[in-house]
Amino acid sequence: MAMLSALLPAPRNSRAGPWYLVLACLVVVVAVVSWSAPLFLTPGNLSNVAAQITPLVITAIGQTLVIITGGLDLSVGSLISLTTAIIVLDLPGWAMVLLAIAAAVTVGTVNGVGIAYLNVHPIIMTLASMSVVQGVALITRPVPGGTVPGWISGAVNESLFGLPAALVWIAVAIILAAFLIYRTRFGLHLFAIGGNPNSALMNGVRVRRNIVLTYILSSLFAMGAGFFLAGRIASGDANVGTVFGLDSITAVALGGTSLSGGVGSLVGTVLGSVLVGVIGNGMNLMNVSAFLQIVIKGALLLAVVSVQRRKQIGL
């Protein structure tokens, strides 16, 4: 419990944003879903939900780091796809892992250098790299298929002490990110950069280097999500990650993280991802058409960003 409270931001910390709103939403949605679909609260379904949301939670955590600095990473979706495509390549385990890491670090570095050093807007830079990475993923794996190594499927589908492995993945991602954001100088600098990059620079924060680092981290988290997803769908698929680009932004925005930077929290992002997952699962249980779900998801996104009024008009 003490550890949990150490990971949570202080309640009145304005830097965390209104994450309690998403908590309230989550309580209401869980109540509604479990009342109208009794299947929801069964252990089988809950572990299903956990496995469904894991890639989203991991991606959204990486996205949070970027958004806190005032950036945006649209390339995470295609990087997830590329990771699943690399995993099913016919390579020895260590080479495959190294290649996946190298791909993620390259994409993150290119994004970060373009944005921080070459003055390109984050949306344009990550949109461009999204396109390139998608192309590379399609070349690596033109059609879905291939075999995922046993150890990855095992790490995704086995259970540990009676808990689904998905929860372990989520826990590791949360602890890693919580340490980075709340227990290191780097984490503090993220908020400083997002709040005001100029005054951060004046106060000795290495703004550019830290921005590059956040994009690398965002790519690495997306790579982790790709590993989990590959184990779950048991194949490589160059289009499987597409939805995560936007879903991760939705989850982060739901969690009260300001898209103009400087304000945000890890707990908000995790709760936001869970909310997106529970709404999806609930609508599935209630037999809502998959296409109607897309509409509802979009409307939810609009509602969330409309609540967060910003100071400036624009991107």
Added chain:
Amino acid sequence: MAHTLEASSNAGGANHWVRALGRRLIEIPPAYFVLAAVLIAIALLNPNLMKPQVLLTFIRQSAPLGVAVLGQLMVMRARSIDLSIGGVFIITNYLLTSGLLGGQPVAVLVLAPLVVGLVVGLVNGALIALVRASAVIVTLGVSIILTGIVLFMSSGRPPGRVPDELRAIANARIDVVPVPVIIWVVAAVIVAVLLKTLIFGRYLTAIGSNPQAARFSGLPLPRIVVTTHVLSGLLAALGGVMFTAALGVGSVKFGPEIMMNSIAATILGGVTFGSGRGGVAGPFVGVVAFALLFALMTVFGIQEPGKLIVQGTVIAVAAIIYGMRTR
């Protein structure tokens, strides 16, 4: 202009002249260089394609995109972005191919999507300028909703065919020039004249070069942003009609591609978020350059993934050149 150049070269020596030339070169939107490079490549590699007839056929395919880009460039100059263009194309395609408007005259077929585009633009503009929500998220969200509505209404199956009257217009030519290209050029000239002559155009330049100063001078920023988004919605709908008429059938697949290409061509044409620079000609050339580049790649059997890579690289390089310039 030539006179001043000459004078400065006499005063400052060759070195100065080279630097002035370099500065002038970097002022030219990257689109012109890409277009020149592609034309040279076509001439060298496959001279058979260097006929106006053939080139115009390639360009015709990009006329719908070109019309949509006219909206995107205004939105981006006002420091916003329109990612809902793909969604507008998709819902336009559905309206025209689902038989909802079956048997109506051509005027109705064209006007109905325009009304939808207008509404989409108003919603985008209101959420961005009045509620002050993030433009990226709003327009992406709207695009998702439009796509979802079409998928829901059509149960995921592409609907039917385009009415014959529209198809005939898309395939018509006046002399060698295809009608869609004429519509595109006319629309581009109208937008260019509007931006040059109306106060709205000057407002856009002012916001682009210095939003703070623009606000302190009392420019109606929200109204301008809403206007650009409404225009973008309308132009996207017109582009959608042209695209659907040329395609001939219903489809739900092309949305993201159109959205990406519209941003790519705009950036290639020298317009970035609020640079205060960039006219209509740059993005116009950007669309033509992309059309010929993709045609060239198709001729050489380069598939979709290769095109994605080239497209992303071109966007990034163009944006980096601009980023270094505005530093």
